Amino acid sequence: MRSIEQKVLELVGEQAGLDPKEVSLNSKFEDLNLDSVAIVELVFTLEETFKISIPFEGLDESELKRNFNTVSSLINLLKDLLQKNA
Amino acid sequence: MLTLSDISSQIGGTLEGNPGLSVSGPSEPKFASKVQLALALNDQYIEEISLGKAKAALFTKPVNWRKLNLEGAIFLSKGKTALYQINKLFHYPPKGTKGVSQKAFVDVSAKIGKRVNIGPFSYVGANCVIGDNVTIFSNVSIMNNVNIDSGAILYPGVKVLDNVKIGKYVICNPNSVIGSDGFSFVSDTGEGIEKVMLSRSDEVKMSLNKYLKVESLGSVEIHDEVEIGANCCIDRGTIANTTIGEGTKLDNLVHIAHNVQVGRNCLICGQVGIAGSAKIGDRVVMGGQSGVGDNIEVGSDVILAGKTGLSVNAKSNQFLMGNPAMLKSRNIASYMAFRRLPQLIKMLKK
Numbered sequence: 001m002r003s004i005e006q007k008v009l010e011l012v013g014e015q016a017g018l019d020p021k022e023v024s025l026n027s028k029f030e031d032l033n034l035d036s037v038a039i040v041e042l043v044f045t046l047e048e049t050f051k052i053s054i055p056f057e058g059l060d061e062s063e064l065k066r067n068f069n070t071v072s073s074l075i076n077l078l079k080d081l082l083q084k085n086a
Numbered sequence: 087m088l089t090l091s092d093i094s095s096q097i098g099g100t101l102e103g104n105p106g107l108s109v110s111g112p113s114e115p116k117f118a119s120k121v122q123l124a125l126a127l128n129d130q131y132i133e134e135i136s137l138g139k140a141k142a143a144l145f146t147k148p149v150n151w152r153k154l155n156l157e158g159a160i161f162l163s164k165g166k167t168a169l170y171q172i173n174k175l176f177h178y179p180p181k182g183t184k185g186v187s188q189k190a191f192v193d194v195s196a197k198i199g200k201r202v203n204i205g206p207f208s209y210v211g212a213n214c215v216i217g218d219n220v221t222i223f224s225n226v227s228i229m230n231n232v233n234i235d236s237g238a239i240l241y242p243g244v245k246v247l248d249n250v251k252i253g254k255y256v257i258c259n260p261n262s263v264i265g266s267d268g269f270s271f272v273s274d275t276g277e278g279i280e281k282v283m284l285s286r287s288d289e290v291k292m293s294l295n296k297y298l299k300v301e302s303l304g305s306v307e308i309h310d311e312v313e314i315g316a317n318c319c320i321d322r323g324t325i326a327n328t329t330i331g332e333g334t335k336l337d338n339l340v341h342i343a344h345n346v347q348v349g350r351n352c353l354i355c356g357q358v359g360i361a362g363s364a365k366i367g368d369r370v371v372m373g374g375q376s377g378v379g380d381n382i383e384v385g386s387d388v389i390l391a392g393k394t395g396l397s398v399n400a401k402s403n404q405f406l407m408g409n410p411a412m413l414k415s416r417n418i419a420s421y422m423a424f425r426r427l428p429q430l431i432k433m434l435k436k
Contacts, residue, residue, distance in 0.1 A: 036418050
């Protein structure tokens with residue numbers, strides 16, 4: 001599980017144009033200047049990286065904010081999905 | 087040079103440390119010299135203070151500045167306007183010729199206000215009225231009957247054509263053109279593009295010998311405190327004037343076509359194009375390279391994301407994105423669906 005966290009921090013850092021060291025589990029996407037389009041890109045990168053499908057029906061702004069408020073909330077969702085797929 | 091005490095009192099900040107320390111201007115913390123004020127406006131900049139040489143910094147949140155090897159610190163609670171306040175304090179407008187240059191041409195019928203500066207090789211045509219405190223830099227061409235109100239600044243290379251009205255404190259950056267002819271033509275047969283557009287057909291058949299120019303009899307009105315970026319073009323109206331409302335700001339390379347009406351306090355970013363006779367409401371923000379089609383009406387408080395293409399009317403209070411433009415949330419949902427298409431096709435094939 002530790003490596004998932006590291007990988008996500010790395011991918012979030014890449015999307016935000018930051019060094020992964022500057023991204024923490026408590027980082028908020030708003031503070032990282034990741035807008036909704038950037039988060040969509042991040043979602044697809046995560047899907048490709050972890051070979052999963054993140055289930056969203058008509059993803060909208062409020063859904064994005066609800067599900068992806070902080071990096072740790074994103075990691076929790078990923079862990080759930082990976083467990084279901086295992 | 088200003089002392090920390092001067093700066094702090096003028097921007098309404100709280101000063102700690104050496105009040106007499108002088109600085110020459112603001113700087114990004116890691117590039118700051120010993121005589122510059124490090125602007126530590128976020129956590130990253132606070133961390134980067136140690137990479138520069140600043141002895142003083144401006145913060146927008148409580149920080150133990152003594153640990154950062156500084157001699158003084160200014161704290162400002164209104165973080166979002168900090169940059170505005172500091173830069174205003176240190177901004178010295180470019181100096182042009184004082185008075186009217188002997189190398190400028192000013193028509194004898196032009197009325198020139200008090201404390202007007204006109205740089206060399208500039209031209210002011212017949213019956214122009216130039217208000218008090220207007221600064222016209224070098225190589226500016228102002229044609230006939232132009233009215234420029236007080237405090238306006240026209241940077242080098244600006245062209246203002248006949249009958250244009252420019253309001254108070256308007257700033258026009260280099261090489262912009264205000265009052266060029268509108269792009270308005272009709273085919274001599276009536277069988278050109280105008281007929282194709284009416285037919286709504288995919289088939290295109292045109293028959294014409296030439297396009298006839300519809301002369302632009304209107305002009306341009308730029309209202310007070312508008313700022314026009316470099317290399318913008320604002321075309322004159324066909325009958326009435328093209329207008330830009332009070333407080334609106336145009337970035338570089340913006341094209342405003344004939345008859346367009348832009349409301350108040352709009353922000354129009356680089357490479358935006360607004361086609362003929364479009365009406366834009368108040369406080370509209372148009373992202374870079376967005377475009378509005380001809381005769382389209384946009385309400386107030388509308389945001390167009392970068393590259394948005396608007397070809398239908400847009401009501402007020404909405405954030406639009408994409409081409410064709412749609413609500414931002416719908417655009418993102420559509421994009422998500424689009425990105426999933428390969429996966430869906432794969433599933434269908436199975």
